[in-house]
Amino acid sequence: MNSLIPIFIIVPLATAFLIMILGKFIQGFQKTITPLILLFLTVLSFYCLLNNYSDSYAVGGWEPVKNIPIAIYLVMDGFSILLLTIISLIGFLASFYSISYISKFTSENNFYALLCLMIAGMNGVVLSGDLFNLFVFLEISVISSYALVAFGTEKEELEASFKYQVLGGIASFIILFAIGLIYWRTKTLNIADVSTLLSSQQANIFDIFVQILLISGFGLKAAMMPFHAWLPDAHSSAPSPISAMLSGVLIKAVGIYVIIRLFFNMFIASEEIAILITTLGTISMVIGVLLAIGQWDIKRLLAYHSISQMGYVVLSIGIGLILMARGTRPAVAVLAIAGGLFHMVNHAVFKGLLFLNAGAIEHRIHTRNLKEMGGLSKDMPATSATSFVASMSISGIPPFNGFFSKLIIIIAAIQAKFYLLAFLAVVVSIITLASFMKFQRYAFFNKKEYSKTLKIKEVPFPMIFSMAIMGILCLAFSLLAFPGVREQILGPAIDVLMKTGEYTQTIIGM
């Protein structure tokens, strides 16, 4: 074997099938092998990240015929490896947490197999260099997540899963229709080949229609306004490690990643579409946080904040796209894209940590209503400390990582002369701080409201371990803001996005 790329897809798939076969015969097999395999994938992706591994792999070995690529390509470049690291890391921590959380359900085999399938699907979306291959892996990961949201089979979880499935099915239909229209126009499905063919022809109304269809389809998967209606129900009804995976990784890997990849590397940047993307991001940011203030259910509050923080990322990427379409000031475009990618990485860590905390609270008190909790900081010290770290991170308080990424986004907006967007970003950050002050006070620092007969201890060791590691990562990722480390990790990602010629060279040249 001469390349590391197929390992990321083969290993989780084989693990999922092995768990279904051997899980019936060997007790406790699924609990030990899933965290081990995901730890192996995390170490492998860190190795590729630090070595700047950049390669393309033709599945089946079909060589290009007369300079037309006919194979399905798997491409790993600077941007994909960043997302692969986040997927493996959050997946490992969530599966370690669920060793003790999922033991209250009966069919644990199915849970771990579906989790591995979801991770295999997300790896496939991130590595794929071919449009229809991306659609197939997208469907694998999304259908696994439908089953995982309904895992507890209570009334609310089934209803939330049904709503999620119908809206997700409409989005998949729109994406398939847009892929069909691209094939009609260019007679090829390879992303690099489509970009060379589209850049040599005139842009007409057909291209704009396809771009709007793709924004609608993938915007629904990424939960941007006005396509956000499924997210509060689905993310609040799922079991807590699955909420952390869905909100921390899935809406980034199958939503935001594909929008960035297609609009930077495949289509020619046009200013109207970039202004549309920026507007959608701003609306998500503002309305998400306004809807989150009045919530008393902790997981619904966190789900609405996910919409708002994703709005930050889309806003920043949109500013970068506008500057690239105009062709002026490339340094500010680099800064905007760096802020967006950095905030995406940070949000995965602190939002995952917040959902794991909410799961720990629910595990002990059996309620999710903020009015029925209080005074938990004495009885659950580890949960309280990590929740404090995560709340400071998401509100943007130094020295945690949220402060640096929001600062880069606001500086980029001011330097690009979008003063209204910078002002709205600051206001939304202040409202986020107020909302999390309310969360901290009612959950941890008030007088005890719950029944005194419940004995509240700390949660078991695997849950504490995952939450502590994520808390340490919240502090460690703030080092990414410094110029030396940023060039090493975020630099290759930004290079690949800004220079489309190098992306096509990687596939067709080799």
Add this chain to the structure above:
Amino acid sequence: MKGMSIIVKKVTQLISGIIFMYGIYIITHGHLTPGGGFAGGAIIAGAYILLILAFGSDAVNLRSKEKGSSLIESLAIFIVLLLAVFALFMGAKIFFANYLPKGQLGEIISAGAIPLYNIFIGIEVAAAIITIFLALVIFKEEAKK
């Protein structure tokens, strides 16, 4: 649920074997005529579902059948993945390559590893559809009690 009348039972006993053979024909000629793994697997599943519908679920022990078909499904898809990974060790060492010798155009034993993929995907799709059907019937049976 009870079965249907005796005419339906006798006709189903005769026909389901022919449907099964037709499904196997579509699977094995997948590289020569339209069809292949998915379509053939769905037809084979149709033969089994016809038998269960005609004879009624009282005549069949549903739970043991569902465990068996679930195990066969997982095993068959694992063998498909092993076939694809096996290509990493023979010949060109690329994932998913076609490594067995390709014969002449139009023969049954030709086109490398594609007939093997067709057979195992056919088994997997048939087992998957039967598992879905049995799971839903078991759920409905439990609701009645």
Add this chain to the structure above:
Amino acid sequence: MIVFILCFILFLVGLYGLITRRNLIKIVISLSIMEFSVFLFLVLIGYIDAGVAPIVDLSLSDQIYVDPLPQAMVLTAIVIGLATTAMLLAIAIRLYRKYKTFDIREINQLRG
């Protein structure tokens, strides 16, 4: 040209059923009809004038075949549609047992 308009009419039929029907099973069937209209559209894209089905026959040398790539795409998409429909129906049956009705106006526990 007229075949594309017929595909669009099929899509509109599915969309009408999805929006106006209250029964869960009818919503699932309408979603399936919408997906089938896209499959028809994809197969019709690959048509080349005077082409026959793409099964290679060595006795006729220069034969025009229609494009086989959209047909492969549609085969895969049909299997994905099967998985989606099976998942939806399993959840719909469990919803019936919990709420005792298929009417979506009664199934509204989650608000806000």
